[in-house]
Amino acid sequence: MKNCYEPFPMHIERVVVETTDATLKSFELTFDRKEDCAEFFEKYNPGQFCQLSIFGKGEAPIGIASAAWEGNFVRFTVQKMGKFTSAIHAMRAGDPIGMRGPLGNGFPLGDWKGLHLLVIGGGCAFSTLYAMTKHILHPSHRAEYGEITALYGTRNSGLCLYKPVIEEWHNRDDMVVHQAIDVPEENWKYHVGFVPAVLEEIAPSPRNTVAVLCGPPAMTKFTLPVLTKLAFPPERIYTSLEKRMKCGVGHCGRCNIGHKYVCKDGPVFTLKELQELPNEI
Amino acid sequence: MPTKWISRKDLKKLPDQWLKQYDVYAPIQNGHELAFQLVKESAQIVWDVPSNPRYPAKSLFLPQSEVLMSYDGILHSVEKVERPKVLFGLHPCDARAIRLLDHALVDEQNPDEYWKSKRQSTIIVSTACISPDESCFCTAVGGSPFNTADSDALIVEVEDEFCVYVLTEKGGVLFSKLPDAEDAQREKVEKLTKKVEAGMPKAFPKKKLHDNLLASFETDFWKEVSQSCLGCGVCTFLCPSCFCFDIADETVRKERVRNWDSCMFRTYSLEASGHNPRPTKMERTRQRVMHKFVYWVDLVGEIGCTGCGRCVKYCPVNIDIRAIAQDALHREFEGMKK
Numbered sequence A: 001m002k003n004c005y006e007p008f009p010m011h012i013e014r015v016v017v018e019t020t021d022a023t024l025k026s027f028e029l030t031f032d033r034k035e036d037c038a039e040f041f042e043k044y045n046p047g048q049f050c051q052l053s054i055f056g057k058g059e060a061p062i063g064i065a066s067a068a069w070e071g072n073f074v075r076f077t078v079q080k081m082g083k084f085t086s087a088i089h090a091m092r093a094g095d096p097i098g099m100r101g102p103l104g105n106g107f108p109l110g111d112w113k114g115l116h117l118l119v120i121g122g123g124c125a126f127s128t129l130y131a132m133t134k135h136i137l138h139p140s141h142r143a144e145y146g147e148i149t150a151l152y153g154t155r156n157s158g159l160c161l162y163k164p165v166i167e168e169w170h171n172r173d174d175m176v177v178h179q180a181i182d183v184p185e186e187n188w189k190y191h192v193g194f195v196p197a198v199l200e201e202i203a204p205s206p207r208n209t210v211a212v213l214c215g216p217p218a219m220t221k222f223t224l225p226v227l228t229k230l231a232f233p234p235e236r237i238y239t240s241l242e243k244r245m246k247c248g249v250g251h252c253g254r255c256n257i258g259h260k261y262v263c264k265d266g267p268v269f270t271l272k273e274l275q276e277l278p279n280e281i
Numbered sequence B: 001m002p003t004k005w006i007s008r009k010d011l012k013k014l015p016d017q018w019l020k021q022y023d024v025y026a027p028i029q030n031g032h033e034l035a036f037q038l039v040k041e042s043a044q045i046v047w048d049v050p051s052n053p054r055y056p057a058k059s060l061f062l063p064q065s066e067v068l069m070s071y072d073g074i075l076h077s078v079e080k081v082e083r084p085k086v087l088f089g090l091h092p093c094d095a096r097a098i099r100l101l102d103h104a105l106v107d108e109q110n111p112d113e114y115w116k117s118k119r120q121s122t123i124i125v126s127t128a129c130i131s132p133d134e135s136c137f138c139t140a141v142g143g144s145p146f147n148t149a150d151s152d153a154l155i156v157e158v159e160d161e162f163c164v165y166v167l168t169e170k171g172g173v174l175f176s177k178l179p180d181a182e183d184a185q186r187e188k189v190e191k192l193t194k195k196v197e198a199g200m201p202k203a204f205p206k207k208k209l210h211d212n213l214l215a216s217f218e219t220d221f222w223k224e225v226s227q228s229c230l231g232c233g234v235c236t237f238l239c240p241s242c243f244c245f246d247i248a249d250e251t252v253r254k255e256r257v258r259n260w261d262s263c264m265f266r267t268y269s270l271e272a273s274g275h276n277p278r279p280t281k282m283e284r285t286r287q288r289v290m291h292k293f294v295y296w297v298d299l300v301g302e303i304g305c306t307g308c309g310r311c312v313k314y315c316p317v318n319i320d321i322r323a324i325a326q327d328a329l330h331r332e333f334e335g336m337k338k
Helices: A034-043 A083-089 A123-137 A163-171 A195-202 A217-229 A271-275 B008-018 B092-105 B113-120 B169-175 B183-198 B206-215 B221-226 B281-300 B310-314 B321-329
Strands: A008-017 A024-031 A049-054 A058-063 A073-079 A096-103 A116-122 A148-154 A176-181 A209-214 A237-240 A268-270 B003-007 B023-030 B033-038 B065-071 B075-077 B085-090 B122-127 B153-158 B161-166 B245-250 B255-260
Touching (some): A008 A034, A058 A096, A073 A083, A073 A123, A148 A195, A195 A217, B008 B169, B092 B281, B122 B169, B153 B169, B161 B169, B310 B321
Parallel strands (some): A209 A237, B023 B085, B085 B122
Antiparallel strands (some): A008 A096, A237 A268, B023 B033, B065 B075, B245 B255
């Protein structure tokens, strides 16, 4: 029986404390069984998520933060919030854990070939955008896309994820990175202000460009109108949603918006698709 | 497919024959109420079921609590070989709900094997609902007390005898030895069908109801409708087409189980951040009604309520989904598609 509720047995290979306040950690998971690894990477598309599973604590849906080319592991960046995420934050390299996935649709990277990309992230929701950007920056994919402009905002510099890699991105000549923090800090070289304001300031062109947006609900709410003002059409604006989920495969009923399930039909939707659904995000 | 005829006396003996090969589930007396349960002998079966048993027949395929996996350091699927079963004596509304739930639980990519294996091993023999309850409204939502669409066989009681509509090959196996119904007998059934259906409510205009409800989404209509709701969830637990479940770990038993859940509960959609897309009973009542009359229609083209009347009958504060639908049909909501 192929059971869609049965997690792959995995182990935590590495734990990275991402932020100075240690509320965000990245966990790199490796597969206990070769066949599970093959099955995962055959299906994986950036923007998808997995259900992480700790027996006794249940499961939680977490976005995938690694690109396939990085190796035979899967990275998840987790904010310590509730029962499950507190439990995983207490885990260390070598600990066993379960994982189901990849789940959901992911970003339609095939449709975006030949287009410029505007990547907008806020806080910990940057994780799947990080995976997507890494995927595209790989030498075998980079030429398929146009210019890449990234805007990444965090409350302060300490809360920025993946610091060494983002530092490298600043030095690349094939992408432009805008970083922003909410309030001024000493020695901060980049923007100060909320993401919507910074976006308005840098005013990227919508010409042949796809905008991909992932952030906390407040940021999304105020950034979407700026994109519209900049003349990005709703079918070229993509965002990834979060909902409470249990099964992750469209059976348990919980994550619907109208007749769509965020787990199965999403988590990635265009603004156009969302405009056609009831307002219940 | 053939139409057969059988006397009451002979019909009552049939389940004993089935029991040699099948597990038979049928309405039996369980304390003060009827319930679909495993039958040991024909004599236990309650033949005249005046109204639907409190728990719908879905419980046999999606039990209220079901072990999915056991844990011994990793989680292992619990694999159970399903015995061949006959589910007997449910009304067409419950049979329709089971077919609707196939859409919800069995998709090509990730079929729910627990549901699927129980479905495949079961022959569904419904009985026509010849004296519908006052809370029944199957005809308003696309069904009929004599609906043959969703069962393997349908039995209709006519003047103390029974007509058996064999509807699938699977169903035919149980009735192969019976004589075919004669024309005069068939006519009697058709007459009875017309008579009972005539006393039932008219079909809701599906499209208009769908559009009106969508237009009502952000209006105070839902505040009004949900005002008396206690959030007890009985409407969803007893609904034959509700399927929401929670997955939970039983650490003492070392099992991962799924339990029925309800969109009428506050914690159902509550997120770890504290955000809740359905924070009050208004949004939750709206979800229940919209799911049945809008989202199911969008997904499979038919209303997801089967009109069994349980939510109407058992609601402790008399919230009536028929009345909500009627009300929504007769109101003008702002921005409504004309």
